[in-house]
Amino acid sequence: MERFMGGGMLPLVLTSIGVLLLYRILVHFRKGAHVQGAVVVITGASSGLGKECARVFHAAGARLVLCGRDASRLQQVVQELTASSTDTQQQTYTPSTVIFDLADADTVDRAAEEILKCYGQVDVLINNAGISYRGNILETHISVQRDVMETNYFGTVALTQALLPSMVRRRSGHIVVISSVQGKIAIPYRSAYAASKHATQAYFDCLRAEIERYQIPVTVISPGYIRTNLSVNAVTGDGSKYGVVDKTTASGRDPRDVAQLVLKAVRQRSKDVIVAGLVPNVAVYLRTLWPALFFKIMSSRARKEQKPKDE
Numbered sequence: 001m002e003r004f005m006g007g008g009m010l011p012l013v014l015t016s017i018g019v020l021l022l023y024r025i026l027v028h029f030r031k032g033a034h035v036q037g038a039v040v041v042i043t044g045a046s047s048g049l050g051k052e053c054a055r056v057f058h059a060a061g062a063r064l065v066l067c068g069r070d071a072s073r074l075q076q077v078v079q080e081l082t083a084s085s086t087d088t089q090q091q092t093y094t095p096s097t098v099i100f101d102l103a104d105a106d107t108v109d110r111a112a113e114e115i116l117k118c119y120g121q122v123d124v125l126i127n128n129a130g131i132s133y134r135g136n137i138l139e140t141h142i143s144v145q146r147d148v149m150e151t152n153y154f155g156t157v158a159l160t161q162a163l164l165p166s167m168v169r170r171r172s173g174h175i176v177v178i179s180s181v182q183g184k185i186a187i188p189y190r191s192a193y194a195a196s197k198h199a200t201q202a203y204f205d206c207l208r209a210e211i212e213r214y215q216i217p218v219t220v221i222s223p224g225y226i227r228t229n230l231s232v233n234a235v236t237g238d239g240s241k242y243g244v245v246d247k248t249t250a251s252g253r254d255p256r257d258v259a260q261l262v263l264k265a266v267r268q269r270s271k272d273v274i275v276a277g278l279v280p281n282v283a284v285y286l287r288t289l290w291p292a293l294f295f296k297i298m299s300s301r302a303r304k305e306q307k308p309k310d311e
Ligand SMILES: NC(=O)C1=CN([C@@H]2O[C@H](COP(=O)(O)OP(=O)(O)OC[C@H]3O[C@@H](n4cnc5c(N)ncnc54)[C@H](OP(=O)(O)O)[C@@H]3O)[C@@H](O)[C@H]2O)C=CC1
Pocket: 043, 044, 045, 046, 047, 048, 049, 050, 067, 068, 069, 070, 073, 100, 101, 102, 103, 104, 128, 129, 130, 131, 132, 151, 178, 179, 180, 181, 222, 223, 224, 225, 226, 227, 228, 229, 230, 231, 233, 249, 252
């Protein structure tokens, strides 16, 4: 072993670490994309991470198009942003709003047209809107599985595909999606949510490869728990609202910090970012490198967390 390390292995490891460090330094100092004046579309901008992204991109001088289902809540966000505009030296713009339901396939194309009419182009699309789920698969109606998929996956894909041709024509644009750590690992009692986020990851990985030739980057951001209303708004197996702030959510990251990292990922045109602590990061690697152990840990979690009704 000593001879092995002393021979060719040690210099190889050190060179690899050196190359990796150099690459990280180059990425760090690479000229960032301009956000000032860029047309940035944010879905799910009425609350949580979407609202904080709206704040951060507005302060950076973006021309915002905020999307959501509730016109009055979006208007409230616009008022908050315009009231805060006097605090900044940066030129800021009054955001536009477009109201539509991502789960309603018929309205997404119309919404995309309305979005394009705001400024004639889209520079950055941030697909943030989403809904979570809590439930046991045995007690979950199939319509719930479809509904979560409809909002998190099909709605997001439909909006992206409706806005993509205008970006391809201009050979310019940037597609961002807020996925989740659960787009990389699946944990018990989150089947609908984890499945929708895994599908999201796969779709946007395909898209990244397909549209790189048009100079349109694709960024998938996978956060761990964030302190928002995601768990309150989650649906359960019978379609009713969960309505509880889970401990994991309450002790999650501040959405303002996550929004800053979204801005950084847009500026650096990052491809895939995990915004989470050590344990979720280790779990992601474990799922790939030692799946048997990962599955054992998940089965044990499933047994501890819930008992099906028939036991
Ligand atoms: N909070 C967390 O722990 C984590 C969150 N994420 C992801 O972050 C994203 C934002 O969630 P977060 O801010 O936490 O949660 P919130 O519940 O606070 O925000 C979700 C947003 O999505 C919008 N939305 C939900 N359903 C639809 C729909 N059918 N059509 C249009 N808009 C819709 C909501 O708008 P409306 O006002 O109309 O309800 C709301 O603005 C989600 O994709 C989530 O999966 C990822 C990892 C962790």
